[in-house]
Amino acid sequence: MGIFLVVIGLLLIVINIGAIKKEKPNFKDTFHNKKEGISDYNVEIFKLRREFSETILELQKEIKDIKKEVKELKKIEEVEEENNLNAKKFSEENIKDMVEEKTVLTANTANRANGVKVLEVNKLLEEGLSIDEIAVKMNISKGEALLIKELYIK
Numbered sequence: 001m002g003i004f005l006v007v008i009g010l011l012l013i014v015i016n017i018g019a020i021k022k023e024k025p026n027f028k029d030t031f032h033n034k035k036e037g038i039s040d041y042n043v044e045i046f047k048l049r050r051e052f053s054e055t056i057l058e059l060q061k062e063i064k065d066i067k068k069e070v071k072e073l074k075k076i077e078e079v080e081e082e083n084n085l086n087a088k089k090f091s092e093e094n095i096k097d098m099v100e101e102k103t104v105l106t107a108n109t110a111n112r113a114n115g116v117k118v119l120e121v122n123k124l125l126e127e128g129l130s131i132d133e134i135a136v137k138m139n140i141s142k143g144e145a146l147l148i149k150e151l152y153i154k
Helices: 002-022 027-037 040-126 131-138 142-151
Strands: none
Touching (some): 131 142
16 A cells, blocks of 8 residues: 555656646746736836835925924024023113113212312302302302302301
8 A cells, every 4th residue: 555655646746747847937937928018108107106206205305404404493593582581681780780880970970070169169268259250250150159158168
């Protein structure tokens, strides 16, 4: 019985080898047949698909670049806005300081000018000049000369 099975197995192998040799369509033949079967419009469709895919890829790259630029511009705007706020705060503080400083300087200058006037009016009164003469000589009003005499020189 074992020999009978071996003989049947060999016989099946021989028959299959013959069938394989008679059958021509292998991969190479199939590829060649398909390549020849592609029509011109299929080639154009493939070209269009390739162009579209390249265009989409370029657009994606440009979108990435634009996003980067937008982020950079936002950062620049934030920095400029912060600088403007800081400058505004700085200028407001400086204006307050300058106003205070000018007020102090103006008061000091006025006090010095008044002090000089007081001293000069006092000197002219000691020389014996009248209020009218002092007003004319110092180019001030008679009321100012009287005020200096009454307030400061006593």
